[in-house]
Amino acid sequence: MxxxxxxxxxxxxxxxxxxxxxxxxxxxxxxxxxxxxxxxxxxxxxxxxxxxxxxxxxxxxxxxxxxxxxxxxxxxxxxxxxxxxxxxxxxxxxxxxxxxxxxxxxxxxxxxxAGEFNQFDGDIIKSIAQDIVRREGNIWQRYIADLSMATDLIVSNHQQKPLCIQVTSVSEEFHEQKYEKWQNALQLWEIERGLFLSYNPGESDFINQLVNVALYNSDYLAEGKYLNFS
Incomplete structure (x- = not known):
């Protein structure tokens, strides 16, 4: 169009x-x-x-x-x-x-x-999404979810329970501050559970680890939980 x-x-x-x-x-x-x-x-x-x-x-x-x-x-x-x-x-x-x-x-x-919007973790999120789909999981992405609701991906797996996920490589110094901000955003939008995924790009196989955690928690993370995984 x-x-x-x-x-x-x-x-x-x-x-x-x-x-x-x-x-x-x-x-x-x-x-x-x-x-x-x-x-x-x-x-x-x-x-x-x-x-x-x-x-x-x-x-x-x-x-x-x-x-x-x-x-x-x-x-x-x-x-x-x-x-x-x-x-x-x-x-x-x-x-x-x-x-x-x-x-x-x-x-x-x-x-x-103004052209000031950048998806710094865009390639990582794309790789995670592709791997989830390859494993027959389901993903959903929207700019509104990303920018207003602190959600890079909505993921579901075998139990068909959507889970809102944010992916970040934030440094240790700002990690807790960003996690709290993320949790507040999810609670503001009454999103009942979420996963805050931090990664170290220097680690080998970190994409596979993130996907494992995302798919598992999509099925089993309880409502009212906002899991911080590094």
């Missing part, structure tokens, strides 16, 4: 949402005002902004389809067709984001537009 098509689709979704879900319409209007005066050529030069817009358009389209279904049974049937992580996103986290005040949203939108 080209930049102009993205902007046009955003406007169309705002109109549709105004009837079906006014809160989503407000959120999309906020995003539209953010990109409204950016020319398509300039927008194309901002890959993270485009990727975020495409995600929001995809999520909003699916959410509106679900909300348009005439019965609760029909909506539940739609959720049941999804993977555990998709279901967690569309039935819980995405609507929570639509209806909540997101204090971080203004900050990271500004950074993303």
């Amino acid at each position: 080209q930049a102009k098509q993205i902007k046009d689709k955003l406007k169309l979704l705002i109109e549709q949402a105004s009837v079906i879900d006014p809160q989503l319409s407000k959120r999309l209007d906020e995003i539209n005002r953010w990109v409204k005066y950016i020319r398509p050529g300039s927008l194309t030069a901002k890959p993270f902004v485009l990727a975020f817009l495409l995600e929001v358009i995809t999520d909003s389209t699916i959410w509106l389809i679900i909300q348009s279904l005439p019965s609760e049974a029909g909506r539940q049937a739609k959720f049941n067709q999804m993977t555990p992580n998709e279901r967690y996103w569309y039935s819980y986290l995405f609507p929570k984001w639509i209806n909540s005040t997101d204090a971080k949203f203004y900050i990271w939108k500004k950074k993303m537009m």
Whole structure:
């Protein structure tokens, strides 16, 4: 989808949402005002902004389809067709984001537009995700989850229980501070369990270790637990 098509689709979704879900319409209007005066050529030069817009358009389209279904049974049937992580996103986290005040949203939108957004652990997270999929686990990634909810990956395994994970190579000096900040973010969004994974890139086989810990805790970590694993 080209930049102009993205902007046009955003406007169309705002109109549709105004009837079906006014809160989503407000959120999309906020995003539209953010990109409204950016020319398509300039927008194309901002890959993270485009990727975020495409995600929001995809999520909003699916959410509106679900909300348009005439019965609760029909909506539940739609959720049941999804993977555990998709279901967690569309039935819980995405609507929570639509209806909540997101204090971080203004900050990271500004950074993303200014080209100051960097995924420092992006390659590591990609490797973890690929290994989880190779082992027949399930993963989900969203910019909103990453930047507002301190969640790099949502992972599920045999028990089909989604687990929110943050991956970091933070130094020992700042480790506890970052862990506390992460835990506070998850509790703010009422995410009931999470895994804070710290790695040392100098260790051999650290990707395999992180994946083992992620898959195991997806199945067995209790609710109300925010595990700090180094």
